[in-house]
Amino acid sequence: MDARSIIYEINSRLPFYNVLAKDLYEKTAEETAAHERRMKWWREARFGMFIHWGLYSVAAGKWNGISIPHYGEWIMHNAQIPDKKYSRLAGKFNPLKFNAGEWVSIAKNAGMKYIVITAKHHEGFSLYHTKMSKYNMVDATPFGHDVIAELARECSKQGIRFGLYYSQLDWHHAISPNFFGLTINFDKYYEFMKGQIKELLSGYGDICELFFDGDWMLQWNMKLGAELEQLCRSLQPDVIINNRIGKRPILVMIPAAARYTMQTTCGDYETPEQFFPDIIPNRDWESNITMNDTFGYKENDNNWKTSTALIRNLIEIVSRNGNFLLNVGPTGEGAIPEPSVKRLSEIGDWMRINGDSINGAKAGPIQNQRWGRSTRKPGKVFLHIFNWPRGVLRVDGIDEYVKKAYLLSDRSRKPLKIEHVGDSLNITLPEKAPDRAASVVVMMTG
Numbered sequence: 001m002d003a004r005s006i007i008y009e010i011n012s013r014l015p016f017y018n019v020l021a022k023d024l025y026e027k028t029a030e031e032t033a034a035h036e037r038r039m040k041w042w043r044e045a046r047f048g049m050f051i052h053w054g055l056y057s058v059a060a061g062k063w064n065g066i067s068i069p070h071y072g073e074w075i076m077h078n079a080q081i082p083d084k085k086y087s088r089l090a091g092k093f094n095p096l097k098f099n100a101g102e103w104v105s106i107a108k109n110a111g112m113k114y115i116v117i118t119a120k121h122h123e124g125f126s127l128y129h130t131k132m133s134k135y136n137m138v139d140a141t142p143f144g145h146d147v148i149a150e151l152a153r154e155c156s157k158q159g160i161r162f163g164l165y166y167s168q169l170d171w172h173h174a175i176s177p178n179f180f181g182l183t184i185n186f187d188k189y190y191e192f193m194k195g196q197i198k199e200l201l202s203g204y205g206d207i208c209e210l211f212f213d214g215d216w217m218l219q220w221n222m223k224l225g226a227e228l229e230q231l232c233r234s235l236q237p238d239v240i241i242n243n244r245i246g247k248r249p250i251l252v253m254i255p256a257a258a259r260y261t262m263q264t265t266c267g268d269y270e271t272p273e274q275f276f277p278d279i280i281p282n283r284d285w286e287s288n289i290t291m292n293d294t295f296g297y298k299e300n301d302n303n304w305k306t307s308t309a310l311i312r313n314l315i316e317i318v319s320r321n322g323n324f325l326l327n328v329g330p331t332g333e334g335a336i337p338e339p340s341v342k343r344l345s346e347i348g349d350w351m352r353i354n355g356d357s358i359n360g361a362k363a364g365p366i367q368n369q370r371w372g373r374s375t376r377k378p379g380k381v382f383l384h385i386f387n388w389p390r391g392v393l394r395v396d397g398i399d400e401y402v403k404k405a406y407l408l409s410d411r412s413r414k415p416l417k418i419e420h421v422g423d424s425l426n427i428t429l430p431e432k433a434p435d436r437a438a439s440v441v442v443m444m445t446g
């Protein structure tokens with residue numbers, strides 16, 4: 001092995017993102033073509049449901065009667081609960097209200113095209129009937145159902161794509177619920193992980209997306225990520241894999257800095273979390289965002305975002321070529337919290353009228369305007385107006401001739417009065433905005 005190979009070998013196994021090793025993820029022309037092929041449906045879908053569900057949902061943000069701060073799914077770490085005690089939650093996990101059909105219908109009615117659920121989060125408990133350990137929904141709980149199988153079947157029945165979240169970080173295998181997931185016998189744990197990935201990609205039908213997480217695990221590195229990606233592709237070549245299969249720059253753990261680290265090369269797409277960038281990134285990306293302040297259920301977290309804010313998040317994200325993975329955290333009883341159901345229903349009402357400007361759309365030609373955002377499809381530019389003007393909307397930066405403009409909410413498509421002034425367009429609007437959250441004007445171009 002020459003000097004460069006030795007340096008490279010050491011470099012790619014370092015416990016942090018390293019530029020040298022990024023070529024582990026550089027794609028050949030054939031791989032790039034395969035990437036473009038598998039991303040097609042994803043770039044059309046634009047909107048999915050994230051589901052965080054596990055033993056932490058039973059804890060519901062409290063331990064020994066004390067409310068534990070921060071994310072509900074981090075309670076084992078934040079309360080430093082030894083695995084021996086924490087795993088007793090399995091005996092209490094009996095979600096009799098769980099109804100796969102209901103969950104999938106709620107997502108579908110909201111205009112969501114795919115679902116991604118936690119097959120195993122950092123706590124190390126598997127929601128599916130794994131043969132790799134008894135610490136799972138079928139063997140360790142009174143409920144005894146393989147909920148991943150039930151949801152996969154229901155998604156197939158309702159025409160919704162099914163994806164999985166999987167955490168490399170695993171406090172059931174670690175020496176303690178420590179942040180870096182340090183484990184004594186990592187090689188043994190890695191074999192366990194690969195066994196579970198094989199189960200999930202072989203036994204649950206087409207998996208549309210694999211959301212890996214916990215890449216900051218100290219013993220995880222770019223080389224392991226590249227190996228794992230090869231394994232996933234050998235089982236399901238078209239599965240879309242996020243950048244957390246590799247090793248993101250540690251800066252991502254600092255929200256203010258995260259937006260500057262959206263240029264890794266790992267996996268198929270970037271994963272901004274709890275924010276969206278104010279520029280158009282040059283890679284595919286998906287923002288995962290909560291409706292309140294936690295991914296996993298917390299009974300005391302009632303800091304819910306309004307449906308207007310969530311609809312505008314969706315528009316902001318699609319207006320920059322992103323996907324929106326909006327999270328729900330079902331309770332330990334298996335119910336999606338009512339405030340989440342209400343917001344998803346309101347989003348669905350908006351999508352039934354305006355979905356054509358979201359599903360299948362991409363970034364519009366006019367970015368970051370005071371009045372709102374734009375998305376586009378061939379022959380159409382959609383103006384999403386947040387701040388309804390009095391009388392005339394002046395739209396600058398038009399890049400194509402506009403033949404006609406109408407309100408997307410107007411089924412008769414009655415033309416609005418338009419006037420071309422240089423590369424601007426004046427559109428005369430009715431006094432009242434059709435929708436409080438965002439009203440959409442369609443400009444027919446070409």
Ligand code: FHN
Pocket residue numbers: 071073074213214273288295
């Ligand atoms: O630690 C996890 C967290 O619990 C949650 O699953 C989010 C979702 O993107 N990911 C990690 C934090 O970045």
